[in-house]
Amino acid sequence: MAKIVVVTSGKGGVGKTTTSAAFASGLAIRGFRTAVIDFDVGLRNLDLVMGCERRVVYDFINVIQGEAKLQQALIRDRMLEKLFILPTSQTRDKEALTAEGVARVMDELHGEFDYVVCDSPAGIETGALRALYHADEAIVVTNPEVSSVRDSDRILGILAAKSRRAEEGKEPVREHLLLTRYAPRRVQGGEMLSLEDVKELLRIPLLGVIPESETILQASNQGIPAIHMKGSEVAAAYEDVVARFLGEEKPLRFTQPEKPSFLKRLFGG
Amino acid sequence: MTEERTSPPQLRLSGGVFTFSVLRLESLDPGQLEVQLKTPEPVKQFLHNAPIVLDFLHLPDQQLPLRPWMDILRAAGCFPVGIRNASPAQAEAAAAMGLPHLRGRELEPALQETPAEPSACSPAHTTGTGVSTEPGQILRHPMRSGQRHYARNRDLICLAAVNAGAEVLADGHLHVYAPLRGRAMAGVMGQEHSRIFCASLEAELIAIAGIYAMPDPGHPLWGKPAEIALEGEQLRIMPLGT
Ligand SMILES: Nc1ncnc2c1ncn2[C@@H]1O[C@H](COP(=O)(O)OP(=O)(O)O)[C@@H](O)[C@H]1O
Numbered sequence: 001m002a003k004i005v006v007v008t009s010g011k012g013g014v015g016k017t018t019t020s021a022a023f024a025s026g027l028a029i030r031g032f033r034t035a036v037i038d039f040d041v042g043l044r045n046l047d048l049v050m051g052c053e054r055r056v057v058y059d060f061i062n063v064i065q066g067e068a069k070l071q072q073a074l075i076r077d078r079m080l081e082k083l084f085i086l087p088t089s090q091t092r093d094k095e096a097l098t099a100e101g102v103a104r105v106m107d108e109l110h111g112e113f114d115y116v117v118c119d120s121p122a123g124i125e126t127g128a129l130r131a132l133y134h135a136d137e138a139i140v141v142t143n144p145e146v147s148s149v150r151d152s153d154r155i156l157g158i159l160a161a162k163s164r165r166a167e168e169g170k171e172p173v174r175e176h177l178l179l180t181r182y183a184p185r186r187v188q189g190g191e192m193l194s195l196e197d198v199k200e201l202l203r204i205p206l207l208g209v210i211p212e213s214e215t216i217l218q219a220s221n222q223g224i225p226a227i228h229m230k231g232s233e234v235a236a237a238y239e240d241v242v243a244r245f246l247g248e249e250k251p252l253r254f255t256q257p258e259k260p261s262f263l264k265r266l267f268g269g
Numbered sequence: 270m271t272e273e274r275t276s277p278p279q280l281r282l283s284g285g286v287f288t289f290s291v292l293r294l295e296s297l298d299p300g301q302l303e304v305q306l307k308t309p310e311p312v313k314q315f316l317h318n319a320p321i322v323l324d325f326l327h328l329p330d331q332q333l334p335l336r337p338w339m340d341i342l343r344a345a346g347c348f349p350v351g352i353r354n355a356s357p358a359q360a361e362a363a364a365a366m367g368l369p370h371l372r373g374r375e376l377e378p379a380l381q382e383t384p385a386e387p388s389a390c391s392p393a394h395t396t397g398t399g400v401s402t403e404p405g406q407i408l409r410h411p412m413r414s415g416q417r418h419y420a421r422n423r424d425l426i427c428l429a430a431v432n433a434g435a436e437v438l439a440d441g442h443l444h445v446y447a448p449l450r451g452r453a454m455a456g457v458m459g460q461e462h463s464r465i466f467c468a469s470l471e472a473e474l475i476a477i478a479g480i481y482a483m484p485d486p487g488h489p490l491w492g493k494p495a496e497i498a499l500e501g502e503q504l505r506i507m508p509l510g511t
């Protein structure tokens with residue numbers, strides 16, 4: 001039976017799609033049958049970040065409207081045998097995501113996968129509500145700035161009130177904080193909230209910290225999920241996130257500014 | 270043919286109890302209200318889309334044009350829904366504009382007799398509505414931005430944080446055993462003896478019986494445990510537990 005994980009935030013541009021791609025890939029690397037779904041109808045970014053945009057024939061909306069079978073729309077990942085992508089449409093609007101349609105697709109995925117990762121659109125309207133409705137767990141992607149924290153807080157309130165688990169009076173959705181685009185140097189300079197600030201404001205368990213890095217841009221330009229960028233900090237940070245999600249203990253990394261090297265200190269950097 | 274077909278559907282009337290904010294008009298000059306409404310953001314948010322009852326208690330019994338008041342309130346984003354404590358002539362003028370003269374519950378005399386230190390006795394004595402033997406209501410989960418909770422006829426006890434953008438209201442006392450960062454209103458029905466207690470005062474807005482204040486981060490008790498009481502027309506913020 002699949003566990004459903006929503007990657008959400010309220011705010012746009014914080015790293016949900018980047019995280020969905022890396023996290024779903026990380027689960028598949030660990031051997032779990034994983035599906036990652038793009039709920040951002042109209043924008044459609046996930047297939048680009050996963051590098052499968054040319055192989056899209058049918059999408060999530062086609063399946064919801066009965067124009068294609070789920071098997072026809074699921075795209076097998078280039079790199080990972082156990083990973084499948086369900087892309088979305090760029091030409092339809094959010095209203096095409098009907099509650100019944102989404103429920104049907106979720107039901108069907110339930111039997112076939114270990115994890116279903118839902119990449120949520122920004123905002124707190126229909127698209128975001130559909131993406132979080134079925135969630136068992138939520139990764140709340142937050143940047144170290146006040147407006148992002150406020151939007152994350154808002155989405156946490158919505159998870160507690162409007163998810164299926166809330167409506168059915170079950171165990172609440174398990175909440176995880178993922179702090180992304182973290183630039184320790186700018187935190188030190190007081191331009192950004194610190195990890196401690198964000199934890200104190202949101203008060204949910206921390207899943208990890210992803211540093212701000214050029215590597216992300218290179219990865220998404222090549223259509224390669226960031227977790228595959230061998231030797232990079234972001235890949236290591238996303239590996240830690242997956243490990244912690246699966247219950248392993250991992251110390252935090254990349255949250256302190258890099259110390260300038262001995263030579264740099266000697267001669268000035 | 271049958272009677273059912275021709276008779277119109279029946280009217281369905283049912284009772285309802287609602288909470289409105291009461292705005293006491295202090296002067297005949299609408300301009301003064303306009304200035305007063307240029308309030309900081311948290312109050313603006315609180316007033317946005319809020320139904321408002323205009324209280325004429327402090328105005329002289331003379332006729333006054335209502336239109337300017339209405340325009341100012343609408344411009345501030347609120348909905349005037351009625352008036353109270355008006356003279357017959359004022360009430361008639363209001364009725365002509367579609368504003369009913371409301372006879373909301375005044376503070377009951379019993380209330381004003383409550384001892385000066387009501388927080389020392391059980392909350393049942395202080396909610397003062399006659400239905401008040403209920404214990405306070407307990408909220409265990411954090412209140413997050415955009416959420417709102419109202420404990421009617423009783424105290425509200427929040428065990429987790431009330432975050433910025435969240436709103437907690439109680440007819441009785443309000444206890445927050447965690448940081449209070451959002452908006453907190455005690456004594457919503459006018460109970461002036463209600464108090465607010467919090468483990469860390471970081472609120473956007475605090476109010477008791479409609480008298481509000483916005484503590485700022487420069488306040489000596491900012492980020493500290495605090496108790497807030499209404500004294501006369503002003504909120505007094507004091508250290509908790511001393
Ligand atoms: N850790 C990071 N460091 C640098 N840039 C990042 C990072 N995470 C995301 N980005 C960039 O931020 C932008 C928004 O990311 P995306 O994942 O599409 O956000 P969302 O799905 O929340 O709108 C993209 O240009 C992406 O490359």
Ligand SMILES: [Mg+2]
Nearest residue numbers: 016017040045
């Ligand atoms: Mg996205």
